[in-house]
Amino acid sequence: MLEIEGLSREWTDFSLNGINLTVEDGEYFVVLGPSGAGKSLLLETIAGFYTPDRGRIALNGTDITDLPPEKRGIAMVYQDYMLFPNMTVRENIAYGLRRRHMEEKEITREVERAAKLLGITEILERNPLTLSGGEQQRVALARAMVVRPALLLLDEPTGSLDATLQREMRRELLSLHKELGGMVIHITHSRDEAISMAHRIAVMFEGKIEQAGTPSEIFRRPRSRRLADFVGVENILEGTVISGAGGTMVDTGRLKIVVAGQIEHGKRVLASVRPEEIMLSKEPLKSSARNCIAGKITGMQDMASFAEITVDAGEPILVHITRQALVEMEITVGSDVYLSFKATSVNVMER
Amino acid sequence: MKKNASFLLGMVYLVALGALLIAFIELWYLLIIPGLVGAYLLAGRKKERTDRFFIAFAIAGMLLVFFVALPVANMLRYSTPETIGRTFADGAAVSSIVLSMGAAFYAVLLSLLLGIPLAYVLARRDFAGKGLIEAVVDIPVVVPHTVAGIALLMVLGRGSILGSTINFVDAMPGIVAAMIFVSAPFIVNYLREGFEAVDPRMEFVARGLGASGFDAFRTVTLPISIRSIFMGAVMGWARAISEFGAVVIIAYYPMIAPTYIYAAFNSGGLATSRPVASLLLLICIGVFVALRLLSGRWKRYARD
Numbered sequence A: 001m002l003e004i005e006g007l008s009r010e011w012t013d014f015s016l017n018g019i020n021l022t023v024e025d026g027e028y029f030v031v032l033g034p035s036g037a038g039k040s041l042l043l044e045t046i047a048g049f050y051t052p053d054r055g056r057i058a059l060n061g062t063d064i065t066d067l068p069p070e071k072r073g074i075a076m077v078y079q080d081y082m083l084f085p086n087m088t089v090r091e092n093i094a095y096g097l098r099r100r101h102m103e104e105k106e107i108t109r110e111v112e113r114a115a116k117l118l119g120i121t122e123i124l125e126r127n128p129l130t131l132s133g134g135e136q137q138r139v140a141l142a143r144a145m146v147v148r149p150a151l152l153l154l155d156e157p158t159g160s161l162d163a164t165l166q167r168e169m170r171r172e173l174l175s176l177h178k179e180l181g182g183m184v185i186h187i188t189h190s191r192d193e194a195i196s197m198a199h200r201i202a203v204m205f206e207g208k209i210e211q212a213g214t215p216s217e218i219f220r221r222p223r224s225r226r227l228a229d230f231v232g233v234e235n236i237l238e239g240t241v242i243s244g245a246g247g248t249m250v251d252t253g254r255l256k257i258v259v260a261g262q263i264e265h266g267k268r269v270l271a272s273v274r275p276e277e278i279m280l281s282k283e284p285l286k287s288s289a290r291n292c293i294a295g296k297i298t299g300m301q302d303m304a305s306f307a308e309i310t311v312d313a314g315e316p317i318l319v320h321i322t323r324q325a326l327v328e329m330e331i332t333v334g335s336d337v338y339l340s341f342k343a344t345s346v347n348v349m350e351r
Numbered sequence B: 001m002k003k004n005a006s007f008l009l010g011m012v013y014l015v016a017l018g019a020l021l022i023a024f025i026e027l028w029y030l031l032i033i034p035g036l037v038g039a040y041l042l043a044g045r046k047k048e049r050t051d052r053f054f055i056a057f058a059i060a061g062m063l064l065v066f067f068v069a070l071p072v073a074n075m076l077r078y079s080t081p082e083t084i085g086r087t088f089a090d091g092a093a094v095s096s097i098v099l100s101m102g103a104a105f106y107a108v109l110l111s112l113l114l115g116i117p118l119a120y121v122l123a124r125r126d127f128a129g130k131g132l133i134e135a136v137v138d139i140p141v142v143v144p145h146t147v148a149g150i151a152l153l154m155v156l157g158r159g160s161i162l163g164s165t166i167n168f169v170d171a172m173p174g175i176v177a178a179m180i181f182v183s184a185p186f187i188v189n190y191l192r193e194g195f196e197a198v199d200p201r202m203e204f205v206a207r208g209l210g211a212s213g214f215d216a217f218r219t220v221t222l223p224i225s226i227r228s229i230f231m232g233a234v235m236g237w238a239r240a241i242s243e244f245g246a247v248v249i250i251a252y253y254p255m256i257a258p259t260y261i262y263a264a265f266n267s268g269g270l271a272t273s274r275p276v277a278s279l280l281l282l283i284c285i286g287v288f289v290a291l292r293l294l295s296g297r298w299k300r301y302a303r304d
Helices: A039-049 A089-099 A104-118 A133-145 A161-179 A191-197 A215-220 A224-232 A323-330 B001-025 B025-046 B050-075 B081-089 B091-124 B130-142 B146-156 B173-198 B201-206 B213-224 B228-241 B245-250 B255-299
Strands: A004-010 A015-023 A028-032 A054-059 A074-077 A151-155 A183-188 A199-207 A208-213 A236-244 A245-253 A255-259 A270-274 A279-281 A289-303 A307-312 A316-321 A337-343 A348-349
Touching: A015 A039, A015 A208, A028 A074, A028 A191, A039 A151, A039 A183, A039 B201, A054 B081, A074 A133, A074 B050, A074 B201, A074 B245, A089 A104, A089 A133, A089 B081, A104 A133, A104 A161, A104 A224, A133 A161, A161 A191, A183 A191, A191 A215, A199 A215, A208 A215, A208 A224, A208 B050, A208 B213, A224 A236, A224 A270, A224 A348, A236 A255, A279 A323, A279 B201, A289 A316, A307 A323, A316 A323, B001 B228, B001 B245, B091 B130, B091 B228, B091 B255, B130 B173, B146 B173, B146 B245, B173 B245, B213 B228, B228 B255, B245 B255
Parallel strands: A028 A183, A028 A199, A074 A151, A151 A183
Antiparallel strands: A004 A015, A004 A054, A199 A208, A236 A245, A236 A270, A245 A255, A270 A348, A279 A337, A289 A307, A289 A337, A307 A316
8 A cells, every 4th residue: 555645845846735645455546637737746756766845655554755766666667668778678677677686597587477468579689769659668567567566657658659559558557457466556647548547546736636536536526626627527507505495406596406415505616517417308307307407409519429419508508418319309409408417416516 | 131131141251251262362272172062062952952051151161171171181191101110110209109098098087987976966966056066177178278287286296285195297197187187078078968868767767676876877877878978088088188288287208299299399390290290190080080980889879
C-alpha cells in the first residue's frame, strides 16, 4: 500500500500542494489531469527524484520520504521511453538486474522471460534508437517490470502512440498488471484512458488533487464545477434548494428538478444530469423516474454511434439516444417530447 | 521600404568587399576559390532553390576560409621528406615537440579529472553564485596569455603559495599548469554541453532501477556524452599544444615546441624556424583529423 500525506513541494514556477493519496495493494490507479497540472512532478516526487518540503510518503508500511530513489523499489516509465542509447535492448532490460548483482545466467533468464511477455524477443540485440515507438514503449516497460518494483509509475505511457496502438497498449498494460500484480500509478490527460483502465482515479488541477474515487464517482458525481467540466458533464444548471415534505428539489427558476438526499433549504447549488441517463419519449412515461418534464426539440446532431438531441424544457437540456431509437420515434426539430430521469441521476455540486 | 533597406545593405556589403579586394590587388588569386564556390552553387540550382543572397554569403564566407587555409597549405609545402628528415635529426627540436605533446596530454588528463565533476555540477544544478563560477571558468579565454603567465607565476613561483612544495618554474609541472589554465575553459564547456544534452530523466530511470547517483552517472550519462568529452579533450589538447605566452613566462626551459620555434626564429629567422614549424603543423593537423574521424563513430548517441 502507498500512503501519501500532506505532500507539498515548491519549485520556482510551480508547486504541489497538500497531496493526499492512498493506493491499495494490487490497484491500478490513474492520476488524471490537464497538461501542466503537475502530474509528472508528483510521480517524480513519489519516486524520490525531488525531496518534498512537507508531508510523508509510506510504501508498504515503511516511511520512504527520506530514502534515495534507488532504495525505494519504485520504477518509472516515461512517455518518451528514456531508453539508454549506449546499450542494446537486452542491456537496457538487464540494467536493473545488474544493479542488484544478479548472476549472469539468471539475468539472461529474467530478461528473456520479460521479453517474451512483451513480445520483443526478436529485437533484444538491436540498438534502441532503431526501434519504432511501440517497440521502444515495450522495452521501457520490460526494463521496469523485470525488477518487480513494489510500485510502477507510468508517465503518459500511451501518449506518443497512435490511436490503434494506444488501445492495444491499454489492454496490454491491464493484462500485464493482472499477471504481475503490484501497484501501478498511471498518469494521463485522457478521460477515455482513465475511465477504461482505472480501479480508482485522482483528478489533479494546478498541483492539487481535486477529487479521488472510483471512475463512476469521478464521472457521475463530480463535486465541483471545474471537475464536472473537465470530465465532460453536460446539463449543469444553477438553482436554489427547496427542501420540504415532498422531498428535495432544485429550482432553477424555469425548471424544478427532484434530487435525492437531504440538502439545506435555500442553498444555491449546481445540479447536473448526464445526457445518456435521460429517457426521451413522445408521451409522459409511467415509470419510477421522479422527474418527467415536457419540452420541445430545438436541435439534433448525429454523433456516429448516438444522436445528441437538444430539448428546450425551460432550460436547454442535452439528451443522448441511440440511432435506433431516433429512427423508431420519428421525431424532428419542433417535436413535443418528455424527458424522464431518476432523482438519483442528478448530481448536486457546490457552486 | 523593407526591400530597399536590404538592397542598400547588400550594395554596401558588396562595395566594401570590392574595396577590400582592390586595395590588395596583388591578392587577385583570392578570387579563385570564391568564384569556384559561386559557380558550384549556381550549377546546383536545379536541385535546390538557392537565393542570390545565399550565393553572396557563401562567396564572402569562402574568403575567410581561404584566408585561414592559405598559410596552412603554404606551410605544408615545406613539409617535404627532406626537411622533415633534417628536423628529426635535430635532437633539441624533436624533444621540444615530444615535450609539448606530453605536457599537453597531462594537462588534458588533469583538466578532465577536475573538469568532469565541475561540468556535471554546472549542467545539473542551478544555485546562487553559479554565474560567478561560470565567469571564473571563462576568465582564461579573455586574459592575454602573457598576463595569465605572470599571474600564474605569482602563485606558482619559488617560495610562493603553491610553489613551495613542487617546483613549477622552468620545469614540467609549470608547463602543465600553464596549459591547464588556458585549456580548461574549452574542456569544461564541451563537457558541460555534453552532460546537458543527456536528459536528467534518463538518470531518474536508472535510479528507479536501483542505480546510485554515481552509478547512474557512470553507466548512463558518461557513456552517452562520450563524444562531447572526447571532442573537449581534443580541443583542450590542441589549445594546450598551441600555448606559448603563458608557458614561456613560467618555463622558458625545458623548451616546448612553440618556444623552440620562437627561439629559432629569433636567432636564424625563417630559414631556421620553418622546418620545425611545418613539422609541428603536420603533427597537429594529423592528430586533429584522426581524432575527428574517430569520434564520428559516436555520432549516433547525439540527441536529435
